[in-house]
Amino acid sequence: MASSVSSAALVFTVKRCDPEFVRPAKPTPREVKQLSDIDDQEGLRFQLPVIMFYPSNPLMKGKDPVKVIREALGKALVYYYPFAGRLIEGENRKLMVDCTGEGVLFIEADADTTLENLGDAIQPMCPCFEELLYDVPGSGGILGSPLLFIQVTRLRCGGFIFALRFNHTMCDSPGLIQFLNTVVEMAKGLSIPSLLPIWQRELLNARNPPQITCVHHEFEEETNTKGTLITMDENNLVHRSFFFGPKEIRALRNQLPSSLGACSTFEVLAACMWKCRTIAFAVDPDEVVRISCIINMRGKPVFKLPSGYYGNAFMYPASITKAGMLCKNPLEYAVRLLKKSKAEISQEYMKSVADLMVIKGRPSFTKLGNYIVSDAQHAGFRDVDFGWGKPFFGGIARAISIKSFFMRFRNKKGEEGIVIPICLPPPVMERFEHEIKIMTKEAKPTRVITSML
Numbered sequence: 001m002a003s004s005v006s007s008a009a010l011v012f013t014v015k016r017c018d019p020e021f022v023r024p025a026k027p028t029p030r031e032v033k034q035l036s037d038i039d040d041q042e043g044l045r046f047q048l049p050v051i052m053f054y055p056s057n058p059l060m061k062g063k064d065p066v067k068v069i070r071e072a073l074g075k076a077l078v079y080y081y082p083f084a085g086r087l088i089e090g091e092n093r094k095l096m097v098d099c100t101g102e103g104v105l106f107i108e109a110d111a112d113t114t115l116e117n118l119g120d121a122i123q124p125m126c127p128c129f130e131e132l133l134y135d136v137p138g139s140g141g142i143l144g145s146p147l148l149f150i151q152v153t154r155l156r157c158g159g160f161i162f163a164l165r166f167n168h169t170m171c172d173s174p175g176l177i178q179f180l181n182t183v184v185e186m187a188k189g190l191s192i193p194s195l196l197p198i199w200q201r202e203l204l205n206a207r208n209p210p211q212i213t214c215v216h217h218e219f220e221e222e223t224n225t226k227g228t229l230i231t232m233d234e235n236n237l238v239h240r241s242f243f244f245g246p247k248e249i250r251a252l253r254n255q256l257p258s259s260l261g262a263c264s265t266f267e268v269l270a271a272c273m274w275k276c277r278t279i280a281f282a283v284d285p286d287e288v289v290r291i292s293c294i295i296n297m298r299g300k301p302v303f304k305l306p307s308g309y310y311g312n313a314f315m316y317p318a319s320i321t322k323a324g325m326l327c328k329n330p331l332e333y334a335v336r337l338l339k340k341s342k343a344e345i346s347q348e349y350m351k352s353v354a355d356l357m358v359i360k361g362r363p364s365f366t367k368l369g370n371y372i373v374s375d376a377q378h379a380g381f382r383d384v385d386f387g388w389g390k391p392f393f394g395g396i397a398r399a400i401s402i403k404s405f406f407m408r409f410r411n412k413k414g415e416e417g418i419v420i421p422i423c424l425p426p427p428v429m430e431r432f433e434h435e436i437k438i439m440t441k442e443a444k445p446t447r448v449i450t451s452m453l
Contacts, residue, residue, distance in 0.1 A: 010121055012113035014131040014153060019139075021103030021146075025074040028081035032088070033097045035169055036201035037354040039312045040095035042364035044168040045142045047149075049133060049397035050176070052381065053122045055115055056158030057388040065160045066108045066152045069386055072187035073150065077104065080179050080197055080310075083148050083170065093362050095169055097147075104148040105139055114157035115392060122393045123409055124421035125239045129397060133163035142167065160388070163397070168312070173396075174298055175310030177380035187386050198308035210355035213348060217318035218292045219356060222368040228284040229368040230425065232401055238429040239398060243409065244269060245417035248440040255331045263335055266375040266406055267342075269418060271334035272439055273404065274371050278326050280424065280432035283369070285324025292316035292365065293338060294374040295345050302347050315353055316365065316372060317341045331439070372403040377418065382408060399423045 054065070077084050085099040111131070121127055133151050147170050153161040166176055182193040222229075244252075252268050274291045283289060297303040297313040305313055319337035326334060357363070365372070374396075381394035395407035399421040409419035424432055 010113075010118065010127045012111055012117070012128065012131075014109050014111045014128075014134075016107055016109040016134055016151075019105055019107050019134075019136050022070055022073050022077070022106045022150075023101055023103035024077040024081050024084055025071075026078045028078060028084070028101055029099060030101070031099050033082055033099060033199060034201060035095045035097065036204035036311055037206045037357045037362075038204040038315075038350070039169050039201060040093070041357050041362050044312060046168055046400070047140060047142075047165045048168050048400065049129070049165045050163065050381065050395065051126060051129070051132065051397040052162040052384060052391040052394035053115060053118070054159050054162065054386070054388045054391050056155075060388050063387070064154075065162075065386065065388065066154065068187050069150070069152050069162070069183065070106060070108075072183045072386070073104065073106070075186040075191075076179065076182040076193075079182060079193055082199070083179065085147065086145065087143050087147065087167065087169065089143055092358065097170070103146070104150065105136060105146040106149075107134060107136075107151040109134075109151055109153040111153050111155055111161070114155055115159050116157065119412055123241050123243075123419050124396060124405070124407065125241045125398050129163075132161050133165060133397070142169070162384075162386070162391075171310050172296075172312045172314055173374075173376055173379040173381075174296065175312070177384070178308070178310045180384050181380070184384060184386055195308050197310055198306050199311075200306065200309060201311050203305065203309070204311065204313065204350070204354060206354040206358040207351055210358045212352050212356050212359060214344075214352040216353065216356060217290055217320045218316050218365050218370075219360070219363055220318075220366050222366055223288065228282065228287055229289075230281060230428075231368065232423075233425070234401065236425060237423040238426050239421065239423045240429060240433075241419050241421045242436060243411060243415075243417050243419050244440075245411075245415045249417070251440045252331065256335065257332060260332055260335060263339070265418065266373075266377070267335055267338050268331075269406060269420065270373045271331055271338055272436070273373065273420060273422070275326055275331065275334050276432055276435035276439055277371055277422070277424070278323050279435050280428045282431075283323035283327075285322060285327070287323045287369065288320055289323045289326060289369045290318040290320040290366065290371070291334075291338065292318040292370060292372045293342060294372070295342060297350065303350065304347075315345060315350055317345060317349070318366070318370065367402060370402055374403065374405045376405045377408050395419075396421070 082097045085097045147167045150164045294316045319341040396405040404422045
């Protein structure tokens with residue numbers, strides 16, 4: 001049986017200071033800067049939480065992580081001053097940053113617990129997360145709200161927890177890591193970042209005139225012809241993180257034929273999650289379902305993005321099929337669909353997405369029958385070292401509605417694997433866990449950490 005830990009097993013108290021604003025340490029330009037047409041799509045108009053757990057380091061005795069990070073943050077904002085501004089909206093819902101220098105929100109806190117006490121809760125869906133990143137009233141909006149919110153919580157063991165929430169229209173995970181690496185460099189004494197930030201959001205703007213030249217299943221109008229696609233009720237979801245170790249991954253790979261060719265672990269796990277999730281929802285066999293894989297444009301010569309660009313630089317093309325075909329076919333079927341949609345990505349596809357945003361009023365992605373997956377294994381969260389060493393865990397703090405993030409994780413047994421948070425309605429989650437066990441039946445059942453949020 002899969003093991004589980006409920007939030008009731010973890011009880012600790014967090015004492016917080018009043019929220020404050022950290023402003024750039026030096027004067028910065030007062031200007032208005034446009035976001036790109038990839039940045040300001042409806043589907044990115046939310047705040048994404050991140051969390052990192054740091055152990056105590058005897059070499060840093062006498063140094064306060066709160067003070068070190070707060071001061072470094074102010075210095076980093078001199079170079080990343082748009083983060084200290086506020087979003088405004090222009091014609092055709094165009095988002096712009098009003099670089100006011102008001103600052104980012106910051107909270108200093110202390111918790112009467114240790115990393116050892118937290119155990120396997122040091123991963124996505126961490127119980128008591130709301131205590132580690134307090135939701136300051138009025139801070140959660142998109143327009144006119146702080147673009148970055150950080151809470152640093154000292155622990156009784158000498159370690160600390162670094163949690164933040166960022167406005168996703170400003171940057172993606174690699175862009176955020178680029179900013180955090182600058183904070184790290186400032187904390188270690190550098191006065192100029194080793195990688196200077198580049199704005200140039202016009203690089204990912206629509207053409208003039210805009211023209212949709214590709215098929216975009218990820219933005220298609222929603223259909224629910226059989227009435228079996230369920231709208232997610234955010235107030236009635238179970239949140240769990242599934243850990244896939246070497247045995248589980250091997251069990252899945254053993255189901256794939258050699259004729260399929262090379263497959264990434266992300267593709268194999270995404271296919272598994274999509275298939276099990278669709279079965280768990282009991283979707284009518286003739287209903288269309290889809291999965292959208294986030295594809296990073298950085299480092300690919302065809303997109304010609306300069307080093308230092310920290311805006312959103314990804315697309316999420318969708319694979320579609322009828323639910324019956326996905327559920328009755330072997331895992332290979334889902335993997336082939338994923339590989340096919342990823343192979344279709346090109347500069348033309350990216351331009352077509354930007355043009356679609358302008359032509360159709362910046363729509364959201366398709367929600368009904370869709371599952372969005374992001375490979376955050378190599379984003380760099382595990383390497384952010386403020387001077388105390390690398391975190392035990394660093395990554396996206398939780399699943400968001402229909403989105404799951406795949407992250408590297410080492411559990412308390414020392415097993416290296418991938419942890420995937422997901423949120424589903426309670427009865428669907430029960431069926432999903434059952435399907436995951438069946439899919440990995442050759443191995444020890446997938447470990448599960450549960451929390452009701």
